Amino acid sequence: MEKKTYTITSSEGLHARPCSMLVSAVTPFKSEVTITYKERTANLKSIMGVMGMGIESGAQVEITADGADESEAIAKVDDIMKKESIGE
Amino acid sequence: MMNFIQRIGKSLMFPIATLPAAALLLRLGQPDLLNIPLIAAAGDGIIGNLALIFAIGIAMGFAHDNSGGAALAGAVGFLVLTSALKAVDESINMGVFGGIISGIVAGVLYNRFYNIKLPDFLAFFGGRRFVPIVTAAAMTALAGVLFFAWPPIQSVIDSIGNWVLGAGTLGVGAYGFLNRLLIPTGLHHVINTVVWFDFGSFTDASGEVVKGEINRFLKGDPTAGPFLSGFFPIMMFGLPAACLAMYAAAKKEKKAIVGGMLFSIAFTSFLTGITEPIEFAFMFLSPVLYVVHALLTGASMIVSYMFDVHHGFGFSAGAIDYVLNYGLAQNPLTLLVIGLVFGVIYFVVFYFLIVKLDLKTPGREDDEDLVEDTAVYSDDIVEVKAYHTIEALGGLDNIQAIDYCTTRLRLTVKDSDVVNEKELKRYGAMGYMKISKTNVQVVIGTAVEFLAEAMKRRMTNGNPAPKTEESMELDTQPHNVKALPESDFHMPIDGDIIDLSEVPDDVFAKEMMGPGFGIMPKGKTIHSPIDGKVVSVFPTNHAIGLETDTGVEVLIHVGLDTVKLNGKGFELLVENGQLIQRGDALLNIDLDYIKANAPSVVTPVIFTNVEKANLHILKKGFQRKGTDSIVKVDE
Numbered sequence: 188m189e190k191k192t193y194t195i196t197s198s199e200g201l202h203a204r205p206c207s208m209l210v211s212a213v214t215p216f217k218s219e220v221t222i223t224y225k226e227r228t229a230n231l232k233s234i235m236g237v238m239g240m241g242i243e244s245g246a247q248v249e250i251t252a253d254g255a256d257e258s259e260a261i262a263k264v265d266d267i268m269k270k271e272s273i274g275e
Numbered sequence: 276m277m278n279f280i281q282r283i284g285k286s287l288m289f290p291i292a293t294l295p296a297a298a299l300l301l302r303l304g305q306p307d308l309l310n311i312p313l314i315a316a317a318g319d320g321i322i323g324n325l326a327l328i329f330a331i332g333i334a335m336g337f338a339h340d341n342s343g344g345a346a347l348a349g350a351v352g353f354l355v356l357t358s359a360l361k362a363v364d365e366s367i368n369m370g371v372f373g374g375i376i377s378g379i380v381a382g383v384l385y386n387r388f389y390n391i392k393l394p395d396f397l398a399f400f401g402g403r404r405f406v407p408i409v410t411a412a413a414m415t416a417l418a419g420v421l422f423f424a425w426p427p428i429q430s431v432i433d434s435i436g437n438w439v440l441g442a443g444t445l446g447v448g449a450y451g452f453l454n455r456l457l458i459p460t461g462l463h464h465v466i467n468t469v470v471w472f473d474f475g476s477f478t479d480a481s482g483e484v485v486k487g488e489i490n491r492f493l494k495g496d497p498t499a500g501p502f503l504s505g506f507f508p509i510m511m512f513g514l515p516a517a518c519l520a521m522y523a524a525a526k527k528e529k530k531a532i533v534g535g536m537l538f539s540i541a542f543t544s545f546l547t548g549i550t551e552p553i554e555f556a557f558m559f560l561s562p563v564l565y566v567v568h569a570l571l572t573g574a575s576m577i578v579s580y581m582f583d584v585h586h587g588f589g590f591s592a593g594a595i596d597y598v599l600n601y602g603l604a605q606n607p608l609t610l611l612v613i614g615l616v617f618g619v620i621y622f623v624v625f626y627f628l629i630v631k632l633d634l635k636t637p638g639r640e641d642d643e644d645l646v647e648d649t650a651v652y653s654d655d656i657v658e659v660k661a662y663h664t665i666e667a668l669g670g671l672d673n674i675q676a677i678d679y680c681t682t683r684l685r686l687t688v689k690d691s692d693v694v695n696e697k698e699l700k701r702y703g704a705m706g707y708m709k710i711s712k713t714n715v716q717v718v719i720g721t722a723v724e725f726l727a728e729a730m731k732r733r734m735t736n737g738n739p740a741p742k743t744e745e746s747m748e749l750d751t752q753p754h755n756v757k758a759l760p761e762s763d764f765h766m767p768i769d770g771d772i773i774d775l776s777e778v779p780d781d782v783f784a785k786e787m788m789g790p791g792f793g794i795m796p797k798g799k800t801i802h803s804p805i806d807g808k809v810v811s812v813f814p815t816n817h818a819i820g821l822e823t824d825t826g827v828e829v830l831i832h833v834g835l836d837t838v839k840l841n842g843k844g845f846e847l848l849v850e851n852g853q854l855i856q857r858g859d860a861l862l863n864i865d866l867d868y869i870k871a872n873a874p875s876v877v878t879p880v881i882f883t884n885v886e887k888a889n890l891h892i893l894k895k896g897f898q899r900k901g902t903d904s905i906v907k908v909d910e
Contacts, residue, residue, distance in 0.1 A: 199838045202813070207787040234788050234883040235820045235828040239811025239851070 188253045189261045193274035194245065201242035205273040210234050212267045218254025220264070231264075248274070281635055283375065284559030286336020286382075288536075288637065290328045291552050295539040297321035298549035305590060307599055325551065326374030326461075327353050333375060337382020338389075339735045340676065344403035345385035348410040352377035355411045359418035360425075367425050370461025371551075376417070381410045390678050432462045436469035444577055447501050451576030455569035458551075459558055470502045492587030495603060500585030505576030506592035507610050510548045512618035513571060515541035517564075518553060520625035525638025533638035548591025561634035567624060575617055582609050657722075658741045660702050661729035664717070665738050667698035675713070677734065679727040681763050682824030683806055683856075684717040691715045705824065706808065708854040716856060718806075718824050721758075757826045757884065759805070759908035761893060765857045766902040767804040767831060767880070770794040772895050775879060780835045783879040788830065790890045791881035792906070800848075801831060801862040802900055803855040804880070810852075813838070816845035819861055820883075827908050830881040833864055834873045844868035858901060882908065 197205045213220040213231050220231040224246060229236035231250065242248060252260040268274045297318045302308065304315025321328065327350060334349025335341050353374050360367045369376075385406045393401040400408060435453065439446035450470060457463040472487035477496035479485065485494050492499035518541035525533050540552035558565040579586075585605035588596035601607055629636055668674055668688060675687040688694065691714070696707040699717055703726075706718035719726055733739075773793040778784045783793070803821065810828070811820030817837035821829045833845070846863040849855060869876050882890055889909040898905065 202838050203788060203818075203832065204782040207782055211787060233828075235810055235822065235830060238813065238818070238830070239820055241811070241814045243814065 188251060189257045190249055190251045191261055191265065192247060192249045193268055194247055195242055195274045196244065197271075197273045198244055200244045200246065201237060201240070201248075201273070203238070205271060206237050207234055208267055208271055209264065209273065210237060212263050213252075213260055216252070216254070216256050216260040216263070218252045218257045218260045220250065220252045220260050223249040223251065280559050280562060281640070282337060282559075283333060283379065284555075284557070284561075284635075285640060286333040286378070287329060287555050287559065289336065290332035291540070291556055292536070293321055293328070294325075294549070294552040295543040298543045298547050298552070302547035302549070302590060302593070302595055307589060308595065322549065322551075326357075326369075326371045329371055329374040329555075330377040330381070333378025334381035334385065337379060338385045339731065340389075342385065342389065342403065344389065344406055345382055348381035348385055348407040349378045351407040352381045352410040352414040355414040356418050356421075359415055360421060363418070363422045364426065367421070367429070368461065368464055369421070369425065370464055372459065372461035375459070377410075377414060380413055380417070381406070384410050384413065390676070429462065429465050432457065432465045433469065436466040439466075440470065440474050444580055447505070447580045448573040448577040450502055450573075451505055452569050452573035455554075455572045456566070458554060459565075474502070475499070489587060489589060492585070492603065493589055493600070497585065497605065500587050500605070501580045502576070503587040503592065504584045504610060505572070505579040506548070506588075507586060507597055508575045508579065508614035508617040509572050510550055510592040511545050511594055511597065512614035513575065513621040514544045514550055514553045514568075516618040516621035517557075517568065517625045518544075520622045520629065521557065521636045521638065524626055524629040524636060529638040536637065544593065546594050548588065548593030548596060550591075557636050560640065561629070561632075561636055563632065564625060564628060564634060564636070567628065571617065571621065571624070575613065578613055579610065582606060582613065584610050584613070586610055657725050657729045661726055661733055662738060662741050663702040664699060664704070664726065665730055665733055667695045667702065668715075668717075669693040669695075671734060671738050674734065677727055677730050679719075679723045680806065681760060682718060682720055682723055684719060684723060684727055684730075686715050686717070687713055688715055689713065706854045708856065710856075716806075716854075718854065721825055757908070758910045759823055759825060759827045759906070761904040761907040763805060763823070763857070764903065764906050765802075765804050766794075766898045766900050766905050767801050767861075768794065768796045768798040768878075769898070769900050770796040770798065770878070771897050772892070772905070773877070775881075778835070778877050778879055779875060780879075783832070783835075783881065786887065789828075789881045789883040790885060790887040791830075791879055792892050794878045794880060796833070796864070796866065796876060796878050798900060799863060799866070800860050801833065801864060801878075803857055803859040803861050804831075804905075805829060806856045808852060808854045809849050809861075812847055812849070812851050815840065815842045816847045816862065817842070819847075819849075821855070827885060828883040830883050831861075831878060832881065833862070833876070833878045834869045835875040835877060837869060837873045840869070840872055844872070882906075 195201055210232060221228050222231045222237060224240050224242050227240060229240055231237060250264050300314050301318030301322050304311045304318060330349040330353035331346045335346040338345030356373050356377055388405050388409055389403050391401055391405050439450040453466055454463050471489045474487055475491060476484055476486045477491040477494060479494040485491055488499050488502045492503060518537040522534055522537045544550045544553055583606060586607050587600055590596055628634060673689050673693055675689060678685040691709050691712055694715055699707050704717045705720060708716040710716060773795060775786060775791050775793055776784050778793045782788060805821055805823045807821050807823040810822045815838050817840060818830060818832040844865040848860050848862060866876055885908050891907045893907060894905050
């Protein structure tokens with residue numbers, strides 16, 4: 188299991204665009220990838236699940252990957268976060 | 276088949292209750308007794324309309340919920356049948372049989388069509404209202420068939436009637452047998468007309484010529500009576516003894532209930548000779564006994580003939596006619612002895628047959644016996660769920676009607692306050708939604724059809740507890756296929772449907788969030804397009820995420836870049852996790868404000884967990900809120 192914590196920097200929070208980018212980035216991986224915010228956890232492969240959390244700009248989130256390709260998944264999340272200025 | 280016939284018998288118990296009193300009124304009011312036409316006519320109002328009353332009673336008894344709608348259909352069906360037949364052939368007389376057929380047709384059609392949905396412009400005629408209409412149509416067609424089929428049958432009976440007249444002892448016996456056997460078909464009238472009002476002729480002292488057994492007997496013809504005498508032992512002794520046998524054979528706990536009924540119909544038969552209440556009380560519940568009764572009637576006719584008894588009646592072979600015509604009779608006392616012997620025979624034969632063959636006479640029916648023959652009651656998981664779902668809904672008494680859509684039970688109940696939501700969920704419900712005091716919905720998933728049909732069956736058979744429950748692993752996981760039929764998605768707001776690719780925002784246009792379509796909204800409120808629940812509302816209220824009962828996610832995003840409005844222009848009407856149905860108001864929107872403050876009001880509707888290949892957009896251009904067949908999601 189791999190974890191990484193981010194602060195969301197995208198001005199609209201984890202809303203439509205950043206959310207769909209993260210989701211489409213991790214969906215190809217076999218590992219379970221989740222996002223935890225304010226002690227609630229959602230599947231990072233589900234747009235509705237992530238958007239439903241209402242994650243705002245400046246929020247602290249924790250991304251967790253668990254499975255055979257967990258390190259690759261986290262690396263991909265990290266890449267998207269930075270490239271698309273979603274979080275850091 | 277037997278169950279079907281027994282259901283007729285059971286349905287008849289309700290109308291039969293009116294008969295004993297009516298029979299007494301009819302008999303007592305006759306000119307030879309009290310001579311009060313008012314009383315006689317009051318009784319005749321019921322006895323003379325037995326067919327209509329049976330049509331109503333049977334239709335009501337057949338309907339799974341004993342609805343008055345079915346009763347009306349039964350009456351309509353009978354009136355249509357008799358009126359149509361009368362128009363084409365005056366000589367067709369189906370008697371009670373017409374009423375029985377009408378009742379069955381109406382009851383069966385009711386169970387088939389009581390919840391039918393018609394197109395909107397015909398909606399007034401849908402549901403229960405459709406049943407009398409379709410029954411009338413069916414009976415019209417049936418009248419057409421009977422117009423051809425019935426006269427040949429009637430003429431066969433007519434020729435049998437003519438044959439018995441000249442066939443001596445055998446003819447008398449055959450007449451007695453057929454006279455009873457034909458009662459359920461109404462054809463006994465045909466044979467009686469020949470024998471009672473047409474057979475032989477006699478010139479009385481004043482020179483008047485009369486025809487038929489009854490007329491000749493009453494005018495003093497000493498040869499009249501062989502076709503009448505044998506009825507006295509049956510009606511005064513045999514049938515009352517049969518009632519006693521049924522009482523003796525009834526279940527202990529039901530004796531009190533059936534006792535009063537059996538006593539009154541026995542007394543009616545003894546006194547007035549009106550036997551229909553007794554005969555209809557058991558002819559359908561145990562046809563075997565009815566054949567025995569017909570055979571014994573034939574035997575009684577033969578025995579009375581051989582002992583040279585000549586007795587007769589102007590009304591029927593009860594004690595009243597026995598006494599009134601005593602002076603005209605020959606060997607009337609012998610008739611009483613024959614009657615007592617037949618009474619003993621009836622009691623012994625009936626009691627023996629009922630107990631030995633376990634016949635379902637009144638007071639012996641098992642409620643479970645009346646289930647449809649085709650329904651095999653496997654104690655499978657659906658039955659267990661159906662049983663507990665009914666109980667959790669407050670039991671059979673609380674449930675008025677069961678309907679269902681793709682994923683939900685839609686129920687009409689007496690009182691939604693007694694519904695036990697916890698229990699519902701324990702036995703597989705995914706959600707429970709109280710719409711009003713009398714309307715509730717239970718979210719089941721796509722397997723709802725099987726559950727609903729099982730529950731409907733159980734509505735008619737008392738909801739017996741399933742046997743194998745303890746050992747059963749209750750699988751309460753919903754087996755949802757992620758699908759949405761076109762009927763289950765309604766336009767959420769008035770507006771023009773556009774291609775997602777025309778939405779000026781790449782997140783939507785390039786389907787980054789999933790496939791879907793855009794709406795150029797023209798209304799003030801977003802309504803739920805689906806049955807499901809609210810899975811996500813956003814702090815800024817500009818988008819709302821829904822999930823159908825079948826697991827399809829629908830995101831409605833009002834306007835572009837509207838997250839920046841920070842909630843202004845939106846008023847959310849639901850909360851996260853709330854169950855919703857199609858048409859529920861979700862979100863009020865201020866279009867003018869949004870237009871002025873955001874790049875666009877276009878509202879993408881995105882299916883976030885559906886593959887593009889499985890989503891089919893079926894309509895384009897302007898669509899009104901509530902229109903269906905907008906999209907369809909395949910498995």
